[in-house]
Amino acid sequence: MSEPEELPQREQRESTKKKKKAKRSGKKKKEQREGEEQEEQVEFEQEVQSVNECVVLHGIFKLGKKSHDVLLTRTKLTWTPIIPENPTGETGVPQSGEVLLQDIFAVKVKRRRAAGQESGGPVLGVALFWCRRKGRKLEEDTLHLHNASSEHTHTWYNTLKELLTGFSSRPTYLKVFINPSSHKKEAVHIYRDHVAPLFKMADIRTDITVTERKGHALSVMKECKLDEYDGVVCVGGDGSVAELCHALVLRAQLDADSPEKPVRAALPLGIIPAGSTDVVSCSVHGVRDPVTAALHIVLGHLQQVDMCSFSSHGQLVRFGFSAMFGFGGRSLARAEKKRWMPSSRRREYALVKTLARLRPEDCQLSFLSARKSNSNLFVQRDKDQYQDQDPESEGEESWVTNQGLYLSISIMSIPCLSPHAPQGLAPNTSLANGSAALIAVGNTSRSEFIKHLKRYSSSTGQFNFSFVETHAVSAVKIRPCSLIGCSEDESEEEGDSKTTPFIHTEGTTFPWNIDGDLVEIANEVLIRVHPRLITLYGEEVEEAESSVSCSCI
Numbered sequence: 001m002s003e004p005e006e007l008p009q010r011e012q013r014e015s016t017k018k019k020k021k022a023k024r025s026g027k028k029k030k031e032q033r034e035g036e037e038q039e040e041q042v043e044f045e046q047e048v049q050s051v052n053e054c055v056v057l058h059g060i061f062k063l064g065k066k067s068h069d070v071l072l073t074r075t076k077l078t079w080t081p082i083i084p085e086n087p088t089g090e091t092g093v094p095q096s097g098e099v100l101l102q103d104i105f106a107v108k109v110k111r112r113r114a115a116g117q118e119s120g121g122p123v124l125g126v127a128l129f130w131c132r133r134k135g136r137k138l139e140e141d142t143l144h145l146h147n148a149s150s151e152h153t154h155t156w157y158n159t160l161k162e163l164l165t166g167f168s169s170r171p172t173y174l175k176v177f178i179n180p181s182s183h184k185k186e187a188v189h190i191y192r193d194h195v196a197p198l199f200k201m202a203d204i205r206t207d208i209t210v211t212e213r214k215g216h217a218l219s220v221m222k223e224c225k226l227d228e229y230d231g232v233v234c235v236g237g238d239g240s241v242a243e244l245c246h247a248l249v250l251r252a253q254l255d256a257d258s259p260e261k262p263v264r265a266a267l268p269l270g271i272i273p274a275g276s277t278d279v280v281s282c283s284v285h286g287v288r289d290p291v292t293a294a295l296h297i298v299l300g301h302l303q304q305v306d307m308c309s310f311s312s313h314g315q316l317v318r319f320g321f322s323a324m325f326g327f328g329g330r331s332l333a334r335a336e337k338k339r340w341m342p343s344s345r346r347r348e349y350a351l352v353k354t355l356a357r358l359r360p361e362d363c364q365l366s367f368l369s370a371r372k373s374n375s376n377l378f379v380q381r382d383k384d385q386y387q388d389q390d391p392e393s394e395g396e397e398s399w400v401t402n403q404g405l406y407l408s409i410s411i412m413s414i415p416c417l418s419p420h421a422p423q424g425l426a427p428n429t430s431l432a433n434g435s436a437a438l439i440a441v442g443n444t445s446r447s448e449f450i451k452h453l454k455r456y457s458s459s460t461g462q463f464n465f466s467f468v469e470t471h472a473v474s475a476v477k478i479r480p481c482s483l484i485g486c487s488e489d490e491s492e493e494e495g496d497s498k499t500t501p502f503i504h505t506e507g508t509t510f511p512w513n514i515d516g517d518l519v520e521i522a523n524e525v526l527i528r529v530h531p532r533l534i535t536l537y538g539e540e541v542e543e544a545e546s547s548v549s550c551s552c553i
């Protein structure tokens with residue numbers, strides 16, 4: 001009697017068993033397939049490596065006074081001294097060396113020429129111009145390979161030239177903007193003495209504009225035929241860099257006829273530092289050094305970088321990397337009034353004066369936290385996938401809003417490294433992590449605020465204060481509370497920083513420090529982060545070389 005009842009159960013058990021078996025074998029097959037794919041990938045990589053390591057040329061050259069065996073592969077050039085056999089059978093350790101092709105930026109045929117002779121002359125060999133690293137600095141070096149055979153030398157020259165053309169990110173034609181009024185008015189000399197010779201050596205053609213006024217670079221960029229160039233170069237300080245970054249993104253937006261959505265800049269920007277702080281240059285080079293900057297351009301080192309849009313009342317104010325409201329804005333506004341002072345004195349004066357009159361801003365601060373997945377974006381996500389993410393798609397309910405007194409609010413999409421703050425004003429963000437650092441400093445005593453500022457130079461513990469908040473954000477809104485009364489600049493006497501906020505009349509504008517430029521804005525400002533909106537010549541660096549310390553606080 002029980003049999004008919006047991007039958008379906010048995011069938012069920014068997015079918016479950018079969019399913020499990022099938023699942024197991026499916027899993028096994030999947031693992032097997034994955035294993036095979038991995039093996040194929042490794043094989044492919046090994047093949048690529050062996051092709052790259054295949055000897056392209058083998059020859060004998062003199063390096064210095066000694067003959068060397070020289071090998072050229074697709075990735076490097078190596079040399080080993082030829083040591084004659086010793087009758088005693090002893091051999092010394094040969095002093096061999098190598099240089100990677102990715103570090104070679106020019107190759108020339110060397111000839112013997114008499115004084116004043118411009119062409120011809122017997123062949124001496126080839127000279128390779130390459131870049132060596134010394135800390136964060138890049139330096140130019142030359143390797144001379146001597147061989148008097150013209151045929152031998154030309155075979156090596158042509159082969160090296162051809163291999164170097166494989167580095168497609170290296171520019172051949174650049175649009176260069178030089179701001180002759182930057183900092184100590186040295187931009188033209190810096191370009192002529194340190195940069196132009198390297199560009200010439202690397203056969204890079206240039207089209208140079210020496211800017212005549214603020215906004216000149218922007219107007220040229222709006223009009224010029226961009227597709228002729230491989231990149232744009234800015235020789236100047238942070239103000240000039242900000243103008244060109246804004247111009248590149250604005251131009252991309254105009255070209256794409258996309259009035260609402262920012263569009264990724266079409267050309268990379270190289271920055272030759274010639275300003276007083278050079279925060280953007282420092283953030284992608286780690287040093288303020290024109291040669292390092294030029295070598296990053298010549299070698300085509302490209303680094304995508306997040307940018308922000310700053311808008312007010314639905315109108316774009318500009319694109320940029322950083323903005324400071326409160327202390328940073330007021331200090332810059334004060335410095336701008338003393339333009340006649342040398343820039344470092346002006347900055348110190350403004351800092352001390354603004355600290356003496358330290359008072360908080362009463363405002364509403366709202367922010368959208370960067371999505372969790374974005375925080376590790378640099379290693380985890382596909383770049384283009386993120387580019388298409390729209391912060392607008394976040395619901396209004398995701399905004400966090402606080403109302404209160406703030407001494408300073410900063411938003412930075414790059415770490416903002418400088419010799420004064422080697423790990424950056426925003427060490428908690430990176431160049432292309434898809435988010436910005438929001439650093440909000442609430443109201444506190446002057447001495448505590450100074451303690452917080454001072455810690456930037458040692459790069460430790462600047463955020464370990466109860467009055468400092470930091471967040472990784474994708475958007476920020478700051479709405480200053482317009483109150484009745486007088487405006488701050490007229491009231492010169494010191495107030496009680498702990499309690500008295502700046503008091504504003506209707507229609508007062510608020511000073512913002514956007515990438516070192518003073519921008520006066522009357523209303524709420526909306527800041528949105530746009531991942532990888534621009535590409536700069538350079539690389540991600542952890543820390544800048546520190547060469548100065550601020551003695552004014």
Ligand SMILES: Nc1ncnc2c1ncn2[C@@H]1O[C@H](COP(=O)(O)OP(=O)(O)OP(=O)(O)O)[C@@H](O)[C@H]1O
Nearest residue numbers: 182183211212213214236237238239240275276277
């Ligand atoms: N010929 C010029 N005369 C005056 N201003 C100019 C000229 N060319 C460009 N500018 C403007 O000068 C401003 C400041 O330039 P830049 O940032 O290069 O120098 P800086 O202010 O001395 O350096 P830093 O910002 O590092 O202190 C920029 O906004 C730029 O548009």
